[in-house]
Amino acid sequence: AWLIRARVLSFDADPGDGDTPREGSIVYHQDGALWWADGRIQGVSDYHALAPQLPADISVIDQRDKLVMPGFIDSHVHYVQLDIMASYGRQLLDWLNDYTFPEECRFAQRAHADNMADAFLKELMRVGTTTAQVFCSSHPNSVDAFFSAAQRRGLCMLAGKVLMDRHAPEALTDKTLGGIRDTERLISDWHGTDRLGYSVTPRFAPTSTRAQLDAAGGLLRNDESLWLQTHLSENLGELDWVAELFPESRDYLEVYEQSGLVGPRSTFAHGIHLDNGMRKRLAERSANIAFCPSSNLFLGSGLFDRHAAHESGLNLTLASDIGAGTDLSGLATLKAGYQVGQLLGQPLTAWAGFHALTRGNAVSLSLDDRIGRFAPGMDADFVVIDLSASPLMARRMARCESLAEELFTLMMLGDDRAIFETWAGGRLQHRRQN
Ligand code: GUN
Ligand code: FE
Incomplete structure (x- = not known):
């Protein structure tokens, strides 16, 4: 089993078109943990809530400065x-x-x-x-x-x-x-x-x-x-x-x-x-x-x-x-x-x-029983995002005061450099070189 410690964000429901997401639509852990085995997600939670009960055979990947989202x-x-x-x-x-x-x-x-x-x-x-x-x-x-x-x-x-x-x-x-x-x-x-x-x-x-x-x-x-x-x-x-x-x-x-x-x-x-x-x-x-x-x-x-x-x-x-x-x-x-x-x-x-x-x-696409959010049993497909992937992005991110602002900056200034790792089916598919 594997666990990644990072900021973890996914959506349980449509957040709507407003500036603030609809109640209950997002699931976000600032110091979060996502863990999986055999290609399936086993859980997502706050890291500290989980830490005491971690199985001994789990490999922990510490990427606390990164943001993890579904692929x-x-x-x-x-x-x-x-x-x-x-x-x-x-x-x-x-x-x-x-x-x-x-x-x-x-x-x-x-x-x-x-x-x-x-x-x-x-x-x-x-x-x-x-x-x-x-x-x-x-x-x-x-x-x-x-x-x-x-x-x-x-x-x-x-x-x-x-x-x-x-x-x-x-x-x-x-x-x-x-x-x-x-x-x-x-x-x-x-x-x-x-x-x-x-x-x-x-x-x-x-x-x-x-x-x-x-x-x-x-x-x-x-x-x-x-x-x-x-x-x-x-x-x-x-x-x-x-x-x-x-x-x-x-x-x-x-x-x-x-x-x-x-x-x-x-x-x-x-x-x-x-x-x-x-x-x-x-x-x-x-x-x-x-x-x-x-x-x-x-x-x-x-x-x-x-x-x-x-x-x-x-x-x-x-x-x-x-x-x-x-x-x-x-x-x-x-x-x-x-x-x-x-x-x-x-x-x-x-x-x-x-x-x-x-x-x-x-x-x-009627694939929501398998992919698109983090919940036990879903396929372990996710992306590890580097929010400071370029000097310019790092500068702009330093000014952000909310997750919403960081995400908007990511969507306007982000490119393939922001994709630090891509995992699918629980397997590492890509890691950025450098
Ligand atoms: N309409 C029919 N074929 C195509 C295609 O290959 N690309 C796009 N954009 N439109 C199409
Ligand atoms: Fe097309």
């Missing part, structure tokens, strides 16, 4: 796009054709997929993200590569093969039902294996025929434990194209509704250009919208209205959306989220931000 969760990211981050000058549809599709063609090679899966997971560990919901490419190989790499590390990951049967290069295009049969094979090989789960992954409405979307919906009907991930209402050109391709649907969301793709385990990335009617329909089915602020800024897609989403009762998650996103780090995602909020007069509090990154994303 960060990224609800929407494309591992196959790591190498096209920072591709200049396009908005969504041109960006897909000019940069993204050619890059995804490279994943036909299993060796390339293995290398990229490994590089991606290393980067995730470096930024403290222990769970992600991941788009692979159209190649079943790319999913085998990703899940194998995640399994070797003992990580909790959701992923799926992109389904596309039109409007993409030949080399990435499924036969309508061939893509579904590949998906069935991947589900039977990986879904529920160790800490892995399968997310059915139609890329977005324009690249699937109605027949393929319907068949994807059929998979979800057959097995309610599957997840679904796709894109929705990101870009105005995309909206016009969807209206043209699906004249039978009254709006973009209805395309997905008609194929049975909207449910509590569904994540729709972006959802920028929605009206209140669509927001309500998503909320009624407990579906999730992934807010991808750095991506929305990078592609010039628009400013996501978080308050309108909240008012409609929509479940929100937070995501990097690499390769359109400009940073894999959850801290950078929070910073971009704050900046977008400021432009709309709705600044994101540090409480809401760190809740979203941990417990909030876990709840929305």
